[in-house]
Amino acid sequence: MAHPQRIVFAFYCILLVNIAAVCGLTSRGNFDDYQNEVYSDYAMDGNKKLRFPFLMPSVRPTTPELYLCTPIKVDPTTTYYIVGFEPNATMNTAHHMLLYGCGEPGTTKTTWNCGEMAKASSEETASPCGSHSHSQILYAWARDAPKLELPTGVGFKVGKGTQIKYMVLQVHYAHIDKFKDGSRDDSGVFLQYTEEPLTKLAGVLLMGTGGSIPPVATEHMESACEITEHKTIYPFAYRTHTHSLGKEVSGYRVRSNDRGIQEWTLLGKRDPLTPQMFYPVENKSPILFGDFVAARCTMKSFRHRVTEIGGTNEDEMCNFYLMYYVDHEEPLDMKYCFSQGPPSYYWANPDTGLHNIPHI
Secondary structure, eight states: OOOHHHHHHHHHOOSSOOTTSTTOTTOOSSTTTOOOOOEEEEOTTSOEEEEEEEEOOSBOOOSTTEEEEEEEEOOTTSEEEEEEEEEEOOTTTOSEEEEEEESSBSOSSSSEEOOTTOSOOSSOBOOSBOTTSOEEEEEEEETTOOOEEOOTTEEEEEETTSSOOEEEEEEEEOOOGGGTTSOOBOOEEEEEEEOSOOSEEEEEEEEEEOOEEOTTEEEEEEEEEEOOSSOOBEEEEEEEEEOTTEEEEEEEEEEEOTTSOEEEEEEEEEOTTSOOOOEEOSOOOOBOTTOEEEEEEEEEEOOSSOEEBOSSTTSBOEEEEEEEEEESSOOOSOOEEEEOOTTTOOTTSTTSOOOSOOOO
16 A cells, blocks of 8 residues: 555645656655655644655765765745754764755766765766756754754745755765665755745855864964845854864854944854754844855864865864845845965955954
């Protein structure tokens, strides 16, 4: 007898479908032998929410430090609002997960190696999103972070009327010892969403750097960007991410006062080796046209070698995610804010537009 949830999915084809392939690019492995299931639950406020399990399709990683991606296509006939993320993963299996919103996926495969910074690979690799496609990050998870529910009335808009036609789940498998016995994995995230129209639309601005960390040294990896769009964004959550050398990651709003002096307002500061969840921002004041957003990672290395920015545990990363919403307008076109990092870029460089930098 067919699974009742699959009957519901096949009949309604609600959310995340590919008309050309079994009513959904929710098929994994062979298109005919796997399909994610849709089911609904109800929020305490009485508004109907749907829940979709976006999971890896019983994969078996065979290469350490593998970045693996899998896509789903969003139903192009309906607009959806994602209002929550419930991780289905542990740090014993997944180093971290990212959820991308894409115009097109990186390939037409059901799973692929999407380690953009992989140093070597015997198989073909591709980015999570197509090379000329819209790309933005919707969600990130690491270190056993708990579920995330957005503020009431706030959601990520996907599907009809948006540039997000696909979503791509990326899982970083740093270690593969647990798979040597033939075990498989279904890490991923349960998406909570609604079809009820929302006017407060969520966005994520990812800040980060390139660069390198000298041996046996403390280094600051910094980035900053000016808000050049005439929009008002309301920050509500932040997340930090580094690998093992990170000691502190912080983010700021920088605004010039009436005397032209820049005032630095803390958005969030965190030890990145604690659970890498989205935490409430320290200051919810809006960020306006002409403001800067700035981020710093303090790295401390005891290694007797240079550590580069890269995708493996032997490398480092410096990321500050700022989650925000806009009210009755579209989120920022700017999705990423990256600098070259040290030794080339620092806030104190004369061409950054920053001054009155606090001792932080």
